[in-house]
Amino acid sequence: MKKEVVAMLLAGGQGKRLKGLTKSLAKPAVYFGGTYRIIDFPLSNCTHSGIDTVGVLTQYEPLVLHSYIGVGSDWDLDRRGGGVYVLPPHERENGSSWYQGTADAIYRNMNFIEQFDPEHVLVLSGDHIYKMDYNEMLHFHKEKDSDCTISVIDVTVQEATRFGILNTNDDLSIYEFEEKPSAPKSTLASMGIYLFKWEVLKRFLIEDKKTETSSYDFGKDIIPLLLANNKKLYAYPFSGYWKDVGTIQSLWSANMDLLCEEPELNLNDPSWRIYTKSPNQPAEFIAPDAKLSNCMINEGCVVHGEVNHSILFFGVEVGEGSVIKDSVIHPKVKIGRGVRIYRAIVNESMVIPDGTVIGSEDSVDIVLVHADDFIASPESEREAMKR
Amino acid sequence: MKELIGVINLDDELDQLNELTYFRCGAAVPFAGRYRLIDFVLSNMTNAGIVDIALFVRRKYRSLMDHLGEGKSWDLDRNHGGLFILPPDWNDPTDISQGDLQHVHNNLDFFYRSSGSHMIHSGSRHISKVNLREVYKQHMDSGADITLIYKPVAELRPEHEACLRMDVDEQGRVTDIHKELDHPNLYMEMFIMDKYKYLELVKDCIAHGKNHFFQDAIQENRDRLKIGAYKYNGYHAVINSVESYFANSMELLCRENYEDLFRENPIRTKIKYEVPAKYLENADVKNSLVANGCTIAGQVENSILFRGVQVGKGARISNSILMQKCVIEENAVIENVIMDKDVRLSGGVTLVGDSRKPFVIAKSSQI
Numbered sequence: 152m153k154k155e156v157v158a159m160l161l162a163g164g165q166g167k168r169l170k171g172l173t174k175s176l177a178k179p180a181v182y183f184g185g186t187y188r189i190i191d192f193p194l195s196n197c198t199h200s201g202i203d204t205v206g207v208l209t210q211y212e213p214l215v216l217h218s219y220i221g222v223g224s225d226w227d228l229d230r231r232g233g234g235v236y237v238l239p240p241h242e243r244e245n246g247s248s249w250y251q252g253t254a255d256a257i258y259r260n261m262n263f264i265e266q267f268d269p270e271h272v273l274v275l276s277g278d279h280i281y282k283m284d285y286n287e288m289l290h291f292h293k294e295k296d297s298d299c300t301i302s303v304i305d306v307t308v309q310e311a312t313r314f315g316i317l318n319t320n321d322d323l324s325i326y327e328f329e330e331k332p333s334a335p336k337s338t339l340a341s342m343g344i345y346l347f348k349w350e351v352l353k354r355f356l357i358e359d360k361k362t363e364t365s366s367y368d369f370g371k372d373i374i375p376l377l378l379a380n381n382k383k384l385y386a387y388p389f390s391g392y393w394k395d396v397g398t399i400q401s402l403w404s405a406n407m408d409l410l411c412e413e414p415e416l417n418l419n420d421p422s423w424r425i426y427t428k429s430p431n432q433p434a435e436f437i438a439p440d441a442k443l444s445n446c447m448i449n450e451g452c453v454v455h456g457e458v459n460h461s462i463l464f465f466g467v468e469v470g471e472g473s474v475i476k477d478s479v480i481h482p483k484v485k486i487g488r489g490v491r492i493y494r495a496i497v498n499e500s501m502v503i504p505d506g507t508v509i510g511s512e513d514s515v516d517i518v519l520v521h522a523d524d525f526i527a528s529p530e531s532e533r534e535a536m537k538r
Numbered sequence: 539m540k541e542l543i544g545v546i547n548l549d550d551e552l553d554q555l556n557e558l559t560y561f562r563c564g565a566a567v568p569f570a571g572r573y574r575l576i577d578f579v580l581s582n583m584t585n586a587g588i589v590d591i592a593l594f595v596r597r598k599y600r601s602l603m604d605h606l607g608e609g610k611s612w613d614l615d616r617n618h619g620g621l622f623i624l625p626p627d628w629n630d631p632t633d634i635s636q637g638d639l640q641h642v643h644n645n646l647d648f649f650y651r652s653s654g655s656h657m658i659h660s661g662s663r664h665i666s667k668v669n670l671r672e673v674y675k676q677h678m679d680s681g682a683d684i685t686l687i688y689k690p691v692a693e694l695r696p697e698h699e700a701c702l703r704m705d706v707d708e709q710g711r712v713t714d715i716h717k718e719l720d721h722p723n724l725y726m727e728m729f730i731m732d733k734y735k736y737l738e739l740v741k742d743c744i745a746h747g748k749n750h751f752f753q754d755a756i757q758e759n760r761d762r763l764k765i766g767a768y769k770y771n772g773y774h775a776v777i778n779s780v781e782s783y784f785a786n787s788m789e790l791l792c793r794e795n796y797e798d799l800f801r802e803n804p805i806r807t808k809i810k811y812e813v814p815a816k817y818l819e820n821a822d823v824k825n826s827l828v829a830n831g832c833t834i835a836g837q838v839e840n841s842i843l844f845r846g847v848q849v850g851k852g853a854r855i856s857n858s859i860l861m862q863k864c865v866i867e868e869n870a871v872i873e874n875v876i877m878d879k880d881v882r883l884s885g886g887v888t889l890v891g892d893s894r895k896p897f898v899i900a901k902s903s904q905i
Contacts, residue, residue, distance in 0.1 A: 436793065
């Protein structure tokens with residue numbers, strides 16, 4: 152079946168910098184925004200952009216991710232002749248190995264792409280929070296007759312040193328790509344969204360594969376290779392909310408961004424719903440002694456105590472006299488009485504005993520509370536230790 | 539639970555909820571912040587593993603069909619079996635059936651094609667968490683022809699007046715069915731019986747020009763049938779008037795009732811993909827149920843907010859039920875009000891109803 156675009160979503164990343172959150176979970180499956188997982192964003196974007204064929208490349212801890220995606224019905228991606236396909240690495244006649252890099256992952260799924268005989272292939276990553284109409288990028292890509300279009304966002308000069316930076320001519324054609332430059336020449340950062348002519352990409356994937364020294368990566372190898380071969384590369388400027396949520400700090404602050412009165416990332420837009428697997432919980436119960444301000448609370452929560460500038464995922468219980476401030480509480484966490492939580496992310500299903508104190512109001516760092524490294528200490532014990 | 543098929547019969551259910559049932563049947567009335575009344579009986583059936591479910595509808599079922607779709611939210615979108623919404627077929631000239639027997643007569647195929655040997659018959663006005671597996675087991679063990687489900691209530695309330703009562707002897711046999719108002723055993727409009735036995739009784743009723751299955755086949759024959767009784771002890775509410783709707787909704791604000799209804803076995807409903815509820819800077823929310831998609835900047839107390847409700851700054855809401863997508867503008871005040879979907883209340887307006895007789899505002903009104 153001929154398709155104009157096939158999307159390939161890279162979802163195999165471990166996300167080491169998210170520490171305990173990704174201990175048994177691939178990064179795209181990490182929770183965000185009170186009800187979502189990160190991967191909901193690119194998948195919903197695909198649906199809204201009219202892209203109905205999406206390959207999801209998985210590798211690290213795929214269990215949750217695979218069962219979460221299922222047949223894709225939550226994103227309307229349970230289509231005939233398309234839909235969502237989960238593509239883990241697999242053994243072949245000439246041996247087996249994990250995906251070596253982003254380009255290798257696509258290379259090894261060429262047969263998957265070929266069956267749709269697409270004009271273009273859209274490569275996405277599963278670790279960013281944003282709403283984007285890929286269809287507009289496709290129009291730009293076709294208008295420029297581009298071989299490869301990379302979506303870019305304007306960042307500050309300081310930030311530019313952390314990203315892949317694209318240097319462009321006035322017509323937005325790319326002449327140079329620099330990975331994390333110490334002295335950036337421009338502030339156009341790659342968003343990790345690539346749109347290729349499939350015929351061109353295929354040729355260069357095959358060529359790259361022959362190079363034994365290659366790291367088989369889009370940023371490090373494929374893009375420089377295309378530039379060296381005088382292919383037409385364009386930068387597609389995106390303006391809107393886009394956030395890499397690769398660290399505890401950035402994940403926390405992206406969550407906090409949702410708490411202002413009119414957040415830049417509007418999740419309450421009926422024309423661009425972010426789809427997610429419904430946890431099917433009753434309306435939340437706000438007790439007579441609750442004090443809530445500047446917060447987002449999901450269904451299934453039972454809230455006593457005080458919640459200030461925080462996000463509670465579904466099924467969280469907050470006991471009497473507890474205070475939660477500047478924090479993100481993942482699903483099904485049970486918080487006892489008289490607990491105080493400041494500037495923290497609490498991983499799912501944790502039980503926080505009565506009187507526990509986590510984090511402090513004026514610290515810069517964000518505390519991650521998860522099964523491994525956190526031993527709940529009641530306040531009385533802390534007081535005893537101080538003495 | 540392949541042995542059981544479900545029949546939800548809405549034919550007897552009158553549209554008793556005033557403005558709330560002007561344009562929808564009772565089963566489609568929204569309840570508890572995100573559900574509709576039908577969700578409770580449907581979830582009880584699917585939680586017991588029943589996959590063949592027929593729904594007999596006659597009037598105002600558009601919004602019910604919209605809500606149920608192909609039954610996907612209840613896992614009833616099956617290749618074989620699943621959910622059947624069965625409107626009546628009036629075109630058969632030889633059909634002499636009447637009343638709710640018409641539905642059975644017109645849809646015999648459903649009964650013959652579904653694989654279960656027994657059927658559970660229910661309405662949608664009694665909200666409960668009855669365990670239908672247990673009922674089935676008791677029915678089979680007792681050897682009864684039919685088992686009726688009843689709730690012995692501790693306190694009789696106005697909405698119970700319309701309910702039939704049952705006398706049950708020590709062996710769990712029903713000895714009488716009547717309408718004695720001070721009797722505590724409420725018949726929950728749910729029974730279980732052998733499918734073929736049921737069809738036999740239906741045919742017999744039709745042949746004798748009868749028109750109401752329960753009355754004519756069960757109540758009239760209570761001496762000839764072995765009628766068992768299943769005693770249900772869990773959460774129970776009867777919704778058959780605006781007052782009972784309001785009172786029972788408000789009682790969910792007691793944590794014990796909330797947990798009885800929701801803690802075990804999920805109640806499923808149509809998925810909406812809303813954002814978690816947002817409480818802004820000066821929000822003051824107490825003792826309330828709030829669903830996703832709400833944005834609250836004002837004061838909310840003892841109230842139930844359905845999905846997507848917006849409460850402006852300085853607005854005060856107490857003892858009220860606001861259905862989906864209602865908008866309460868700044869400084870408006872409401873007390874003892876039930877607002878149907880999509881109502882918009884302009885800034886500064888005050889609406890006050892009586893705590894026993896709430897003010898009901900019809901769908902999509904602008905005030």
